[in-house]
Amino acid sequence: MSASAVHKLDNNTTRQTRLAIAGIGLVGLRHAEAIAQLNQAVLVAVVDPSPQGQEAANALGVPCFSDLPEMLASENPDGVIISTPTRLHVEQALTCIRAGTPVMVEKPLATSVEDAMELVAEARAAEVPLLVGHHRRHNPIIRKAHSLIQDGSIGKVRALQVTCWFYKPDGYFDTAPWRKLKGAGPISVNLVHDVDLMRHFCGEVVSVQAQAAPSERGFENEDVASAVLKFDTGAIATVSVSDGVVAPWSWEMTSKEYPVYPNAPESCYLIGGSHGSLSIPDLRLWTHKEERDWWSPISAASMPCERTDPLLNQIEHLVEVIAGTAEPLVSGEEGLRTLRVIEAIQTAALSGETVHLPLPEEGN
Template sequence: MLRVGVVGVGMMGQHHVRVYSELAREGRVELVGIADANLERAKELARKFGTKAYSDYRELAKEGLDAVDIAVPTSLHREVALEFIEAGTSVLVEKPIADTIENARAIIEAAEREGVTLMVGHIERFNPAVLKLKELVSRGELGRLVTVSAKRVGPMAARIRDVGIIIDLGVHDIDVISYLFGEPVKTVYARAKNVVHPAGVEDHALITLGFDDGSGIVETNWLTPHKTRTLTVVGTGGIAYLDYIEQSLKLYNSEWIKEAKIQKREPLRNELEHFVECVEKGKRPIVDGKAGMHALKVALLAQESARTGKVLEVEG
């Protein structure tokens, strides 16, 4: 049975612990422990989910884990990931993979050197509606893709962030749009400003992504009073409307309108089950380090484009 742990049990990490505890009750993993600098918080969750709490992730790394889930602030991803990778532990690191390309590359190279699984937590890849849309696109239901437009807006959460909205939210749709086109982003142009973010970083952005034969648009902000998470895909053979939250997908063409039959399921559960399976069977994750680094690179270039007003090429 796979021995797993979680580092970072804040807003996202607590849900990771919950899902692993469900998998543990099903006999699929052993949740060995959870670590957080806030030991009282870790103890509270450990009591709730029947595991052990640590204040120092290095102590958890000594427990001989098969896999660890890292949900700490992005600036700590490299430090924590390398500790576990060098101990021979497979790693799922929350998106974005790191705060810089240099740190992302260090994580990827270490995982390759040690021969462990590395997966990046781009959760929307595991949304049942996105999986269905990718299936339909691959079958040619929409013809050749022309544009993919995402809207990811809503109120700013109470917690204070040290990153802007492009890295925190925009990176989701950068990854999904590239996934749907089936190719990396070639060019980036963005406009972004700050209105309410206390750290002074961007809290609204409009990002244009260039592909070989199509375009992507990402609209994102922390200014809209209600949460919206949608995707519109235009192809030469029709148009599709996806709602991430409702997990719904509708297709239109010149002759008919139809709604995809989707079995709704928690994306996080899908994601963590996939990670466990990849570690157990030695499979390459759907979102590997290379995909995670590409999404980060595009997001960082979008920030640079917003500062300089230039269209930037994505190298590599």
């Protein structure tokens, strides 16, 4: 066990970081599984008022609370992971922050930029760590891609193509009806991951144009959308998302990140630069062997990369942040900036107009 990732006690021994999870659905269970695999952390409680929550807590061997304040008072965890429906994120995260408890909130951070700003401001004022669960940044594939881009392996990034297409079965929506509501469509639920990575790779988005189409299943939200994003570096991205298209081109089906999804030997991100291009997640780096010239031969080299579970890496990072030995990789401010882009896509799709965004120095 790494001493840098645990709490020191007075007798110079160490103890595991005590974590609680609010919301023990699909994502919450994955966090619980990750915690169980680590020596640095231990799950001490679940907050979930549903019968399924109680059953899950029993299976995990931890107490189940229906109320977050009650759990905080009873268990006094070192940190809380919030994986409840998005509409509950801000209220629950504020409860943790006001108790002085570090918190990691699943993406998206909030249902609106306004609410997220309140949360980020209060966390900053209280000096309580606020992290956002954009776990893909903890994937070694993304770390390697980011390193290649930063090292100039493809030159200056000029263009990105991002595809996020898959078909969610009816049962996905029936088991959690909130997924049918306005604001819970693939733009906010799925594309938020891809937007976060585009920002991670290329900088800040300064303008957005977008189109969306209503759900063909009759839900309140959209089921397909496309956007054009312009970055402060001058790069331009085209991105398309749908949860009603049968296709292999999504992070879930190409990255081998989560075994429940079948794997397809494809890529979902293409990043084009002035000296080369990179496809992700297969990490194939395309360059000309001689002159940069469309008449010159071009070839690809597969970049070596380790493979570790990003959810495990994310929990390890959370433990280090709680211990004060690391700064958040995806802070509340970072989650807010990504949410600004998501909200801009939704606004642009409704209005048909270009939406301009402030740079971080002009606003969080």
